[in-house]
Amino acid sequence: MEALLHQVLAGLATGGIYASLALALVMIYQxxxxxxxxxxxxxxxxxxxxxxLVNAGMPYWGAFFLTVLIAFALGxxxxxxxxxxxxxxxxLGIVVVFIGLLVILYSIAGWIYSYTIKTFPSPFPAEPLxxxxxxxxxxxxxxxxxxxxxxxxxxxxxxxxxxxAMRAAAQNPVSAxxxxxxxxxxxxxGWGLAxxxxxxxxxxxxxxxxxxxxxxxxxxxxxxxxxxxxxxxNPWGAVAGGFIVGVAENVLGSFVxxxxxxxxxxxxxxxxxxxxKPSGIFGKVHVVRV
Amino acid sequence: MAxxxxxxxxxxxxxxxxxxxxxxxxxxxSITTLLGANGAGKxxxxxxxxxxxxxxxxxxFDGQRIDGRATxxxxxxxxxxxxxxxxxxxxxTTEENLRLGAYTRKDRNAIPADLExxxxxxxxxxxxxxxxxxxxxxxxxxxxxxSRALMLRxxxxxxxxxxFGLAPLVVKELFxxxxxxxxxxKVSMLLVEQNASMALELADRAYLIETGxxxxxxSASDIRGNDAVRxxxxxx
Numbered sequence: 144m145e146a147l148l149h150q151v152l153a154g155l156a157t158g159g160i161y162a163s164l165a166l167a168l169v170m171i172y173q174x175x176x177x178x179x180x181x182x183x184x185x186x187x188x189x190x191x192x193x194x195x196l197v198n199a200g201m202p203y204w205g206a207f208f209l210t211v212l213i214a215f216a217l218g219x220x221x222x223x224x225x226x227x228x229x230x231x232x233x234x235l236g237i238v239v240v241f242i243g244l245l246v247i248l249y250s251i252a253g254w255i256y257s258y259t260i261k262t263f264p265s266p267f268p269a270e271p272l273x274x275x276x277x278x279x280x281x282x283x284x285x286x287x288x289x290x291x292x293x294x295x296x297x298x299x300x301x302x303x304x305x306x307x308a309m310r311a312a313a314q315n316p317v318s319a320x321x322x323x324x325x326x327x328x329x330x331x332x333g334w335g336l337a338x339x340x341x342x343x344x345x346x347x348x349x350x351x352x353x354x355x356x357x358x359x360x361x362x363x364x365x366x367x368x369x370x371x372x373x374x375x376x377n378p379w380g381a382v383a384g385g386f387i388v389g390v391a392e393n394v395l396g397s398f399v400x401x402x403x404x405x406x407x408x409x410x411x412x413x414x415x416x417x418x419x420k421p422s423g424i425f426g427k428v429h430v431v432r433v
Numbered sequence: 434m435a436x437x438x439x440x441x442x443x444x445x446x447x448x449x450x451x452x453x454x455x456x457x458x459x460x461x462x463s464i465t466t467l468l469g470a471n472g473a474g475k476x477x478x479x480x481x482x483x484x485x486x487x488x489x490x491x492x493x494f495d496g497q498r499i500d501g502r503a504t505x506x507x508x509x510x511x512x513x514x515x516x517x518x519x520x521x522x523x524x525x526t527t528e529e530n531l532r533l534g535a536y537t538r539k540d541r542n543a544i545p546a547d548l549e550x551x552x553x554x555x556x557x558x559x560x561x562x563x564x565x566x567x568x569x570x571x572x573x574x575x576x577x578x579x580s581r582a583l584m585l586r587x588x589x590x591x592x593x594x595x596x597f598g599l600a601p602l603v604v605k606e607l608f609x610x611x612x613x614x615x616x617x618x619k620v621s622m623l624l625v626e627q628n629a630s631m632a633l634e635l636a637d638r639a640y641l642i643e644t645g646x647x648x649x650x651x652s653a654s655d656i657r658g659n660d661a662v663r664x665x666x667x668x669x
Contacts, residue, residue, distance in 0.1 A: 304536060311522055311533050318520035321483070322581065323508040323537035 149277050150393045156282030157351065157365075158389020159289030163344040164359075164366035165373070165381040166296070167337035172375050174313040174333045175230075177237055181244035182341055183363030185221070187356060188248045189214040189342035190349050191256050194263055203266045207346060211339050218338025222331040252356040263349035285347040292343055293382060296336075309333060361406055365392060368409040371416045374426020383425065388412065434496060436461040436621050437482075437589060442490035442500075444474075444481040451477045453645040454490065459589070459623055459638075464615055466624040466632040466653065468667065469642035475625040476517050478642070479591045482623075483507050483514050494589070509537050513582035517593040519574050523567030527558055530566050530577055534584030544584075551580045554610050572603040579607070583614065589621045596628045604628065608635050629667040633657045641666050 164182060171179045179185075189210055196206035221244065229240050267284035300306035312319040312329035319326050344366075345359065352358050369388040373380025388409065396405035416423060435458035444452040452474050459465045467475045481488045483504050492500040499507055508514070513534075522530050531551065535544050552559035555576045561569060566577060575595055582590055592611070596604040608631055614620055626632035633639060633653045641649040641662075649662065656662055 304532070304541075307525075307529060307533060308536050311525070311536075314524060315520070315522050317485075318516070318522060319533075320485075320504040321508060321514045321516060321520060322533050322585070323505045324533075325505050 145277075147394065147398070150397045151390050152278045153282060154390035154393035155386055156278060156285050156389070157348070157393065158369075158386035159286045160344045160348045160362065160385075161365045161369045161389050162382040162385025163289055163292060163340050163347075164362060165369040165385045166293075166378055167340045167344070168366060168370045169375060169378050169381045170333050170337045170340075172370070173378075174309075174330055177234070177241070178367070178375075179337070180238070180241040180363075181248060182337065183359030183366070184245045184248040184252075184356075185214070185217065185338050186341035186345035186362075187359040188252050189217065189338070190263065190345035190354060190358075191252050193342070193346050194256075194261060194349075194354055197264060203264060207266065210342055210346065214342030215335040215339040218335040219331045221338070222334035226334070227327070227331075249356050256356070258356055261354040263346070263354045265350040281350055288343065288347055292340060296340070296378075305332075361409075364406065364409045364413075365389070368412040368416075370423075371413055372423055374423030376427065377423065377425045380423055380425030384423070434461075435459060435493075436495060437623065438491075438493040439482075440491040440493075442478070442481055442488060442492065444477050444486045444488045446477075446486060451486075451645055452481060452488075455642070455645070455647055457640045457647060457650065459621060462615075462619050462621055463637045464611075464622040464624060464635055465638045465640070466626055466636035467640050467642055468626060468629050468632060471627070472644075473642045474645040475642055476593055477645075479514065479516075479593050479623070479625055482591060483512065505537075508585065511585065511588040512591065513585040513587035513589070514591040515578045515582045515593060515595060517597065519578040521566045521569075521574050521577060523565070525566055526563050527566055527569070527577060528562040530581050531558075531584050534581035535586075538584075538586065547584060547586070551583055554614065555580055571598050572600065572607075575599060575603075575607065579611070583620070587620060589623065592622060592624045594625055594627060596626060596631060604631060611635060629663075630657075 164186065167182050168178060171177065192213055193206050193210040196209060197203060225240065225244060229237055265281040265284070267280040269280065300310060308319070308324045309329045309332060312324050312326045316326045344362070348362055349358065365388050366385065369384035370381045372387060373382070373384030392405055392408050395408050396402050400407065437459040439455060439457050442452055442455040443450065455478060457465070467478060469475050477486060480486045482492060484502055484507055485504055488500055490500065491498065494510060494512065499510065522533060525533070528548070531548060532544070535547065538544065557573055558576060558580060561573060566574065569577060579595065595607060599607070611622065612635055615622055624632055624636060633656060636653040639651065639653045639656050640647050649666065
């Protein structure tokens with residue numbers, strides 16, 4: 144029983160990381176109806192930047208916030224320079240651009256930092272946080288960070304004029320222009336935010352999976368399963384999906400199918416959701432008049 | 434000087450040309466109406482003013498050329514467009530829709546007072562302020578579309594068939610409020626309508642458009658009084 148509890152709690156910790164990355168996917172999907180396959184590699188690349196900053200002697204939290212800012216700028220830059228010129232291309236063309244971005248970021252990271260695995264520091268102390276014995280301090284901290292990010296995002300989209308404008312631009316671009324919203328910039332801002340959230344997920348997952356250019360491959364797959372499970376158009380669904388996938392992955396991996404087949408959980412979920420309920424648990428079914 | 438001065442305006446959707454050199458002008462503080470049958474190019478004219486379609490020709494607003502500027506920049510000059518189909522943000526509440534209308538304004542602390550002023554014109558919207566805009570009735574959505582445009586504090590309001598799909602009594606109420614807003618707040622209006630008799634009652638000047646050209650213009654009362662014109666162009 145104690146082992147199960149341990150696995151569930153560990154699942155919640157990684158689930159929070161999946162939830163963050165799933166949220167980044169949903170943000171871009173809502174605005175453009177495209178899944179950014181390079182989201183994981185963007186996060187990985189930013190985590191390497193954080194690693195460089197820490198190694199250059201910067202205190203952890205300084206490096207953390209600077210990385211989030213750099214990630215934001217990188218996201219905006221990628222949208223402006225890479226995505227914008229192809230925005231009217233057919234969907235498959237854009238998917239190829241995403242995959243190209245993935246390969247380029249992977250290769251640049253490998254070229255600059257080499258493909259050998261590096262350790263990444265955790266900002267949390269070694270002794271148990273808040274007296275929680277069942278989870279490592281890093282897991283507790285990662286869940287805490289996830290909730291802070293969610294809360295900030297919720298407040299931003301719910302209560303600020305800019306957040307409202309970004310939602311409006313995603314929902315109805317034509318009307319958004321008619322009230323003076325610069326829809327193109329809202330998209331770039333969305334990419335920036337998604338990239339920033341992704342970088343936080345990267346920095347939280349790196350102490351667990353270690354830092355290497357391929358570290359986000361599996362994480363992105365889980366995040367994709369999470370976003371689909373919750374409904375790819377629903378941010379809350381994506382978050383719930385993240386935690387569900389995290390727990391399912393850990394519990395099934397430890398007690399049912401073994402650690403080697405864990406990644407299959409994500410694939411089964413993706414195929415299962417698409418077969419049984421393509422709109423996800425919390426997603427809306429679109430009805431089109433013909 | 435005219436507030437809006439349009440010369441030789443052409444517009445096209447892809448290869449299909451819709452406007453073939455339209456000329457008209459609008460005096461500050463006035464209500465001008467564009468009349469014409471389905472497909473004459475009335476909606477396209479309004480879209481052309483906001484650069485929502487590809488255009489050629491000259492559009493001057495308050496003496497400045499605005500043709501070729503991005504839609505959001507035209508809006509920021511104080512031209513609010515109430516589009517056909519109303520352009521409601523359906524998943525947002527009534528109040529969020531109104532706040533979006535004021536998005537570009539710098540005087541953020543004047544917005545609560547403006548909300549109250551608009552709820553004064555349209556008390557029904559106040560009752561529905563927390564309701565999802567997509568669930569409002571057609572008349573309420575039209576009122577919301579006009580209100581959202583007014584939240585910009587525009588100098589010029591472009592109205593695309595505000596009477597469309599509304600019950601006659603609701604149209605009467607809406608047009609009454611438009612007149613009040615025009616007189617009280619000095620908002621100039623360019624009104625596109627199929628309902629010619631209502632439009633001519635409200636407007637000061639009228640232009641008749643046929644297949645992308647202006648075929649007749651004059652004061653609204655002259656056109657209303659001209660039986661031949663009424664019968665042959667307006668069909669009432």
